[in-house]
Amino acid sequence: MRKNKEETENGYKQEQEQHKEAKEKIMELTSRLDTSKSSESELSTKLQAVTEELNKFQTKSQDLAEQLATLEQARASLDDSLRQSQTALGQKQQDLEQSKSDKDILEQTLKKEILDYRNHMLVSAVEEAESIIREALAQAENPHITTITCTAEYLMDRATPVLETISQLKHNIETYTQDPQAISEVVTSVSEFSHRLADVIVFGFATSHAAPIEEGDALSGECRTCGEGSLELLTDIKQASYDKVPSKADNIDQLVKRILSHAEALLPKVEDVKAEQMGDMVDQEMQQTTEAIAQAAEKIASMLAHNREKYTGIQLQVNEGILDSCNALMRAILKLVEKSKNLQREIVSQGRV
The missing domain is CATH 1.10.287 (Helix Hairpins)
Structure with missing residues (x-):
């Protein structure tokens, strides 16, 4: 009996322990279940929040996709505009290069025309001057003026300004060689030189008619030499041999001074009057x-x-x-x-x- 009792007590204790263990397990499971329920609720809340965020993200993603599509369309339009602009720019560059080429050709043509015109102006002026000088020289053989006389004083009055004209002609020719735009000054100088020198030649011949034979021949000879030298000077100018102009002009200057000397020698003296x-x-x-x-x-x-x-x-x-x-x-x-x-x-x- 005692043995059975002990066995019963031992069995009861074991059952008590098992019951306790089972109760603890039940409590643990209950706690876990409560925790699981709480976690499930939190997870559900989080899932709902994530779902909302996902929906927002999807909405934004759609907006971004639409914006991206718009940007792609704009980029395609810009690419097309860029290609058109590049094509137009290339055409403009070609047109510009062609215009520049045409401009260069036109400038060269105009420069040549201007140069030809300047040369024509100068040559025409020189040829006119040569004609004036030759006409003056021809008066030496003109029988109609052999009776025409001129005073030595008047000859000096006409010859003196020629010296300044010669100096101005030299200066203007030198300027013209450095600056072709100074053509008008050269033309003016050539014209003035020829007219003044022609006067000196004609009045020199007229003065020689009233002078003693020897002095008259000397004066007319100087006038003829001066005229011929002037023609040589004008020829050098017409042929653009400008390096020869200074020496030729100096020679004409000396001839005019000799004419002045002859004229001065022919001036009437007081002692010549009775x-x-x-x-x-x-x-x-x-x-x-x-x-x-x-x-x-x-x-x-x-x-x-x-x-x-x-x-x-x-x-x-x-x-x-x-x-x-x-x-x-x-x-x-x-x-x-x-x-x-x-x-x-x-x-x-x-x-x-």
Whole structure:
């Protein structure tokens, strides 16, 4: 019995322990179940939140996809515009290169035309100048001007400005070689040079007609040499041999100076006038002066008579005083003229003039 009791007690204890263990397991499982339920609720909440986020993401993804499609479309349009722009740019570049080429050709053509025009202007001016000089030289053989004469003084008056013209021509030619745009100054200088030198040649021939034979031949020879040298100078200019111009111009300058020297030698001297002629000239001048003084005296007397009729008192006295002074001055001048006349006659008679 005792043994059975012990076995029963032991069995009961074992059952108690098993029951306790089972209870603990049940409690553990219950706790786990509660925890699982709580986790499931949290997971459900999280799942719902994730689902909402996913929906938002999908919405954004759709928006981004639409935006991407729009951007792709815009990029395609830009690519197409870029290709068109590149094509147009290429065409523009070709047109620009063609325009530049045409411009260069046009510039070269215009430069050549301008150069040809300048050369034509200069050649025409030189040919006209040559014609003027040749015409002047031809007057030496013209029988119609052999009786025409000119004074040496007038020849000098016409020849002196030529020296400045020659200097200006040299300067303008030098400037033209450095700056072709100075063509107008060269044309002007050539024209002025030819006209002035032609005058010198013609008046030189005319002056030689009134000069002694030897001096006249020398003067006409210098004029002819000067004209021929001028033609050589103009030929060098026409042929663009500008390096020869200075020496040729200097030669013309010397020839003109020699013409001036000949003209100066032909100027009339005082001693060339005869004493009788000088005396007659003095008498004529003195007589004219005397007559002028007499006329002035008569006019003063007339004014005095008029004043006596028109004025009285102090005004008459003042006017008469002025007129009397004028009469006294006229008488003094007349005496001075008479003395000068006598003195001049003595000088002429002694041959001191």
